Amino acid sequence: MPVRLDRSSADFDQRFAAFLAAKREVSADVEAAARAIVDDVAKRGDAALLEATAKFDRLTLDAASLRVSAAEIEAANKACDAATLDALKLARDRIEIYHRRQLPQDERFTDPLGVELGWRYTAIESAGLYVPGGTAAYPSSVLMNAVPAKVAGVSRLVMVVPSPDGKLNPLVLAAASLGGVTEIYRVGGAQAVAALAHGTATIAPVAKIVGPGNAYVAAAKRLVFGKVGIDMIAGPSEVLVIADDTGNADWIAADLLAQAEHDASAQSILITDSARLAADVEKAVEAQLKTLPRAAIASASWADFGAIIMVKNLGDSIPLADAIAAEHLEIMTADPDALAAKIRNAGAVFLGPHTPEAIGDYVGGSNHVLPTARSARFSSGLSVHDFMKRTSILKCGPDQLRALGPAAMTLGQAEGLDAHSRSIGLRLNLS
Amino acid sequence: MPVRLDRSSADFDQRFAAFLAAKREVSADVEAAARAIVDDVAKRGDAALLEATAKFDRLTLDAASLRVSAAEIEAANKACDAATLDALKLARDRIEIYHRRQLPQDERFTDPLGVELGWRYTAIESAGLYVPGGTAAYPSSVLMNAVPAKVAGVSRLVMVVPSPDGKLNPLVLAAASLGGVTEIYRVGGAQAVAALAHGTATIAPVAKIVGPGNAYVAAAKRLVFGKVGIDMIAGPSEVLVIADDTGNADWIAADLLAQAEHDASAQSILITDSARLAADVEKAVEAQLKTLPRAAIASASWADFGAIIMVKNLGDSIPLADAIAAEHLEIMTADPDALAAKIRNAGAVFLGPHTPEAIGDYVGGSNHVLPTARSARFSSGLSVHDFMKRTSILKCGPDQLRALGPAAMTLGQAEGLDAHSRSIGLRLNLS
Incomplete structure (x- = not known):
């Protein structure tokens, strides 16, 4: 059963604070293991990388076969379903159009004293994109990371993706082609992060590493931070839906479950001023769970981390939404734009009943790499800015x-x- | 003696790579100590903060005296030299004017399908500014961190500054007033970072922590990253001067020493195509060192980390400058703008013979918090962007x-x- 909170109950503040503070991830202490791998690759290069790949991915490679060949990429493209490739192309084009608008302007001005001032933006020379293997190998995430880098002007874009037992997802390779990735290596884990940061005889180092990964990847990224740039450390995904009595319970339930199916640590929250809607959504979630392929994951997430929060009026939802600082915020109220304008902290907002988050995950055009675990209080989703840097100018x-x-x-x-x-x-x- | 490298020598590439890879800081392993302090403050709040302050700063406080009072700030302002206060005000005003131009634009557009897209920028609600105590308590750094936060719209700006043996630098308090700091606490070290991140009964937590500090402060910032945002981890400062035969050897020597006096780990590099200038600069450095108050620090930095790199022509300096990715890049050549336009990696460029870096450190208007240790390859100086975040919009x-x-x-x-x-x-x- 999800948590039920009522803004008007006497112990609300205390219970809401406890809800916010609850940890959704067991942070495995993997730093020592990741550090050993990173240091080994930094010291012994390809040899260490190949040994770690044999050990963790059960895959024996040599320096020549580390890189995925052009023929393999072509074959992967041919192996993909045409409708799926078309959908990926639509996604790529829309992401590109949206992100082109983020390209920053250089500035140069002369002040009243005659001092010339300004700044100039340049692209990072090279970036590494980590893509998880197995079930979490999402072609959409390849596009969300690669396209902003290419729009920014990154010329060398290197993808690493583990290939457990030699298996690679053809759609991930197809997305890499569409996204403008220039080199692909079939390595993963802390060893791949180390190779990107320190370089090996086969893999030249990059200046910045982006993309999600497991606890070892996250630990390795923290360790190489400073030597190279890194993006945010992503936590489990979350959605906050704010709805009033106009909300469609079935649609809201579907959106809560779309979040919950990602991961047992994912979090889905509904804030509403309608007791009728709250009850209907809870019933709809139970009904939809019955036929969902990933019901085990989604129901664990909903039971352990789901929440329904009752408020007297929608205005009361604003400070709660700012405290939650959700990665995804859906607003399904009579006037969603007005409410959205009053909320400060959210990674992305989805306005109105016809904008399920899944549109933004794939084909909206905005980026689906967004700040999790309340970090929308101080950080933003992935953008062209993450692949550029600014040099200030004084004369x-x-x-x-x-x-x-x-x-x-x-x-x-x-x-x-x-x-x-x-x-x-x-x-x-x-x- | 500084390193001497010649681009035309057979072993240049190897020696230049070794020069780039040389570590300038002994990274003391302070993580365990910092972690113990952070965990203690997270658990016991004010009590732990007060104990650590008694231990490390030899200062016994209670919860009420943690905060620097309005009367103390007023007294500090009165204790400051009027000319220095005027200079700080000039600096503040110029920093504000420059940074106002960085305020980002919101975006909202409707695509051909009728989808509404865009993004909205909002200020971070609260930020903490760490200011070192003792000799490294620089009022100019207070302004460089505080003014962009205020321009961004941060309403609550909290400064922490250690007060060893009860001493506080009046100019630091005066700069805090000028910069719009709203609360000041006389605490420092890992314990101050922990208080800002986790909050105590006296100090409410902030969403992001910025500002330089010693190894314990840097380690604590890494530990609380994720719970709050942090800025870059700053390393020792550096300058790269590119000059041709038009360069004034005395001025260049003075600029190299202005960098070297910061810290024995600071680095000053000259790249030139003029053997005459190289020799003259080396002589001028030695001459100027004789009368410099901080000669011990500056000469250690110059001897251990200084470098003069000879190139056949200025074009050869471009890839070297990009590899060095200097925090500060001064260009004193016949056409500095043309050369600057070809260099990708630098935190800030100072163009022409009349723009010594010290102008940018204080009153130019651009920010002096800049990426060090080659991180200008992937990151930028402090700006208004560091105190704002972006919410994407889809409808x-x-x-x-x-x-x-x-x-x-x-x-x-x-x-x-x-x-x-x-x-x-x-x-x-x-x-």
């Missing part, structure tokens, strides 16, 4: 240096940094 | 769902996520 002539120099010298002296002051004073004949 | 009506739904259903089925498909099919009467 003074003699007049500008004369105007600004004395204040800078004063501050340098106040901070005990005399060489800072002198570097200006020397130019102004003041020292 | 379909029935027609748009009919147009996009079937492709999303196909992908959901291909990924084995039937509840995803059903959430669409149910709305389209397809399931």
Whole structure:
């Protein structure tokens, strides 16, 4: 049974705080194991990478067969169902159009003193994209990570994907082709992250690593952070639905279950001011679970982490939504835009009854890599910005240096940094 | 003696790679100690914070005296030299003007199918600013961290600064006032980071923590990352000067030393195509060191990590500069803008002979918190973006769902996520 909370009950604040603080993931202590693998690959390169792949993926490779060949990629493309390939192409095109609008503008301006200022954006030279193997190998995630990188202008885009027992998902290879991936290696785990960060004889290092993975991958990414850039560390997925009495219980139940089927640690929450709707949604969830292929996962998620929160009026949902800071926020109320405008913390909002989150997962165009576990309070979904960086620009002539120099010298002296002051004073004949 | 490298020598590539790989910091293994402190503050709150402050800062406080009072801040402002305060105000105003231009635009558009898409930026609700104590308590850094947060719209901005033996730098408090800091607590180290992340009875938790600190602070920031956002982990500072025969050796030497005086681990590098200039700069460095108050630090940095790299022509400096990816890049050549445009990786560029980096450190207006240790390959200086986050927006009506739904259903089925498909099919009467 999901948690039932009522905003008007006396112990609500306490129960809501406990609900927010509940951990949904057992954080396995895998750091030591990941560190040993990363250090080994950093030291011994390909040899360590090949040994780890033999051990963990039961796959014996040599340096030449680490890379997935052009012929294999072509064969994978041919093996894919045509309708699925068409859907992937539609997704790719829409993601590209959306993300092109994120390309940042350079800036250059001259201030009243004549100082030239500004900044310039450039693409990261190379990026590595981690793709999980097995059942979590989602072609849609390949597109969501690869397309923003290509739009940003990343020229070298390297994908790593484990191939347990030699198996690779053809759709993942097809998505990589569509997404503009330039190299694919059949390796995974902490060893693949280490290879991307430190480089081996076969795999040249990259500047940044993105993409989801298991606890070993996440630990390895934390370990190489600094040596290379990394994206966020993704946790289990979550959805918050805010609905009023206009909400369709069957549709809402379907959306809660679409989240719950991801993972037993996923979380689905409904906030509503309608007791009628709350009861109907709960019944609809039970009914739909009966015929769902992934019912075992979805019902565990719903029972352990699901929640229905009653509020007196929709205004009361705003601070709760901000505290939950959901990865996905669906609003199905009479005026969803007005409510959305008042909510600060959410990875993505889906407005109105005809925008199930699954549209955004695949073909909406916006990115489905979004901040989880309340991190929407301080971070954003994946974007073109994650594959670019900014260089600030400053240019003074003699007049500008004369105007600004004395204040800078004063501050340098106040901070005990005399060489800072002198570097200006020397130019102004003041020292 | 600094390293001398010559691009035309046979072993250059090997020596340059070794130079790039050389570690400048001994990374003390402080993680276990930091973890114990963070866990203690997370569990016992104020009591643990006060005990750690007594132990590390030799300062006995109670919950009431943790916070720096309005009267103390006013007294600090009065204790500051008027010229220094004026310089801080000039810096504050110029930083604000520059950073206002970084405020991102929201986006909302309707695509040809009628789908409404876009995104909305909002400020992070609260941020914590770590300021080191002792000699590294720089008022300029307070402004560089606080002003972008205020421009972004962060309403609650909390500063923590250790007060060893009860001492606080009045200029740091004055800069905090000028920068719009709303609360100041006299605590530091891993315990202050833990208090900001987990909250105590006295200090409410924040959503993101920024600012530089020692190894314990850096380790604590890594530990709380995920619970809260953090900025980059800053390493020792560095400057790369690219100059041709037009360069003024005294000015260049002064700039190299301004970097070197920060820290014995700081790094100053000159790349030039002029053997005459290289020799003159080396002589000027030695001459200027003789009268520099922080000569011990600067000469250690120059001897251990300094470098002069000779190239045949300035074009050869471009790939070297991109590999070094310097925090600060000064270009003093006949046409600095043209060369800067060809370099991809740098935290900030300073163009021409009249733009010493010290201007940018204090009063240029751009941010002096910049990526170190080659991380300019994948990251940017501190900006307004670091204090905002983006929520993506998607809205379909029935027609748009009919147009996009079937492709999303196909992908959901291909990924084995039937509840995803059903959430669409149910709305389209397809399931």
